[in-house]
Amino acid sequence: MMIICGHHQKVGYQENGEGAYDLAFLPRGKRMAGTGSFSEILDGENNVYKYYSEGEWRKSVSGKSVAIVNPTTRKTQYKVQACSQAEVNKVMEAAKIAQKAWAKTPLWKRAELLHKAAAILKEHKHPIAECLVKEIAKPAKDSVTEVVRSGDLISYCAEEGVRILGQGTFLVSDSFPGNERTKYCLASKVPLGVVLAIPPFNYPVNLAVSKIAPALIAGNSIVLKPPTQGAVSCLHMVHCFHLAGFPKSLINCVTGKGSEIGDFLTMHPGVNCISFTGGDTGISISKKAGMIPLQMELGGKDACIVLEDADLDLAAANIVKGGLSYSGQRCTAVKIVLVMESVADALMEKVNAKVAKLTVGPPEEDCDITPVVSESSANFIEGLVMDAKEKGATFCQTYKREGNLIWPLLLDNVRADMRIAWEEPFGPVLPVIRIGSVEEGINHCNASNFGLQGCVFTKDINKAMIISDAMETGTVQINSAPARGPDHFPFQGLKDSGIGSQGITNSINMMVKVKSTVINLPTASYTMG
Ligand code: G3H
Numbered sequence: 001m002m003i004i005c006g007h008h009q010k011v012g013y014q015e016n017g018e019g020a021y022d023l024a025f026l027p028r029g030k031r032m033a034g035t036g037s038f039s040e041i042l043d044g045e046n047n048v049y050k051y052y053s054e055g056e057w058r059k060s061v062s063g064k065s066v067a068i069v070n071p072t073t074r075k076t077q078y079k080v081q082a083c084s085q086a087e088v089n090k091v092m093e094a095a096k097i098a099q100k101a102w103a104k105t106p107l108w109k110r111a112e113l114l115h116k117a118a119a120i121l122k123e124h125k126h127p128i129a130e131c132l133v134k135e136i137a138k139p140a141k142d143s144v145t146e147v148v149r150s151g152d153l154i155s156y157c158a159e160e161g162v163r164i165l166g167q168g169t170f171l172v173s174d175s176f177p178g179n180e181r182t183k184y185c186l187a188s189k190v191p192l193g194v195v196l197a198i199p200p201f202n203y204p205v206n207l208a209v210s211k212i213a214p215a216l217i218a219g220n221s222i223v224l225k226p227p228t229q230g231a232v233s234c235l236h237m238v239h240c241f242h243l244a245g246f247p248k249s250l251i252n253c254v255t256g257k258g259s260e261i262g263d264f265l266t267m268h269p270g271v272n273c274i275s276f277t278g279g280d281t282g283i284s285i286s287k288k289a290g291m292i293p294l295q296m297e298l299g300g301k302d303a304c305i306v307l308e309d310a311d312l313d314l315a316a317a318n319i320v321k322g323g324l325s326y327s328g329q330r331c332t333a334v335k336i337v338l339v340m341e342s343v344a345d346a347l348m349e350k351v352n353a354k355v356a357k358l359t360v361g362p363p364e365e366d367c368d369i370t371p372v373v374s375e376s377s378a379n380f381i382e383g384l385v386m387d388a389k390e391k392g393a394t395f396c397q398t399y400k401r402e403g404n405l406i407w408p409l410l411l412d413n414v415r416a417d418m419r420i421a422w423e424e425p426f427g428p429v430l431p432v433i434r435i436g437s438v439e440e441g442i443n444h445c446n447a448s449n450f451g452l453q454g455c456v457f458t459k460d461i462n463k464a465m466i467i468s469d470a471m472e473t474g475t476v477q478i479n480s481a482p483a484r485g486p487d488h489f490p491f492q493g494l495k496d497s498g499i500g501s502q503g504i505t506n507s508i509n510m511m512v513k514v515k516s517t518v519i520n521l522p523t524a525s526y527t528m529g
Helices: 036-041 085-103 107-123 125-136 140-165 206-217 231-244 258-266 281-288 312-328 341-356 375-390 438-447 461-470 504-510
Strands: 051-053 056-058 065-069 076-081 169-172 183-191 194-198 221-224 251-253 273-277 294-297 302-306 334-340 409-412 429-435 453-457 475-478 512-520
Touching: 036 231, 051 085, 051 231, 065 231, 076 125, 076 231, 085 183, 085 194, 085 221, 085 251, 085 258, 107 125, 107 140, 107 206, 107 231, 125 140, 125 231, 140 206, 140 504, 194 206, 194 258, 206 221, 206 231, 206 273, 206 504, 231 251, 258 281, 273 281, 273 504, 281 294, 302 312, 302 438, 312 334, 312 341, 312 429, 312 453, 334 341, 334 438, 341 409, 341 429, 375 409, 375 429, 429 438, 438 461, 453 461, 461 475, 504 512
Parallel strands: 194 221, 194 273, 221 251, 273 294, 302 334, 302 453, 334 429, 409 429, 453 475
Antiparallel strands: 051 056, 051 251, 065 076, 169 183, 183 512
């Protein structure tokens, strides 16, 4: 029997009559989204959050706003400015100028400011977590974790930047055939210019700072375009950088409709680099963007291969956590289980027992399964479930949906002709394919258009290594579910899962270009032996 976090408990979840919910999960005195230190980011008169440009919080001249619907209540929770293209132009111009000065700011000073921003962000974890709960229905504790993790990411990035940007390469010419030692090459890393950062709804704070911090430490300026769901969390996070005292126009945040400013931003001549995380919109961005470096992470269909000798308790725990945490709305979620037929019944029994213990309900109550981000997302998930039903998948639980809330569902005996075998639901629905051989599992994994991560459960490290090498994914986890973190690990997708590699070090290196200065000597100069 699944446990339902319920309204009947009246703990931390009471409608206030306006469709908003009281957040009793927050410690007293800490319910501060849009208040206290954050009051200047809200246009209180119209109840619309402002955008951030030239070091100030501003109302758009468009006079229009974009509504953000709370996934739990399905009512408007917040509003943000609908910026115009003219406002984007102004931001771009100012960001270009600010970047030139920032590039001349000593590296240690850049790091110092980042450390300050990290501390302020962590100090304000509760109001920012409150926004995450309301905008994207992330469970309360996970929301706090996202903010703290983001502060840690910024600090690590500052330290890593000081190390790797403080070093360059020195080359001498006589190592290449035909050359005397007449040329000394000094290669260093210089900023790209203006970085356009576009994070997704599921980690609006963490995946924003994973772009902002590397860009800033490397001497770039930032234009941030938050996702609609998650925009207010992003605005609060940006205010922490503002409070830290970064120079004006170095960090900018524009909100608005994708149809008005989406393409305008990604095709803007002032942009020198795009770092995007999201869905297949990234593919069209990459086709339209100019000749600039791109960093893209566009989702995955991460496979979990379970061999006959696997520790089934460990595999079951990772399948449930990896597949269903944040209701499956993670690009690295386990999205297909490929289990050897001989252990499939035993594994499914363990997995189903764990699924039965999951709590289902509102994020304020910290339930395991919370409403998915939007009605259209819930409809899409339902479409995949119905397709699997028509084609004969075994339902391990009864399919249940209330509004955007979908109860966790395991689909056994899934076959390759079902959509769920290939498409990512981004919801709490997990398909299982029973396989007769390891090759069958690897072939299924490699036939996917995605290639983000995968995992294999076995006690035989030799087999695990062979399978890891055979899987066409950016990362393979051995005996654990796929995951991006720790945030300094390289993180990359193959095929439609992305371009380039992330992780703190790789992101810093991606946001710089190499500049060489060559000293030419009139006569060869050799060092003393
Ligand atoms: O949704 C995409 C994220 O990069 C996944 O991050 O593995 O920390 O949940 P995570």
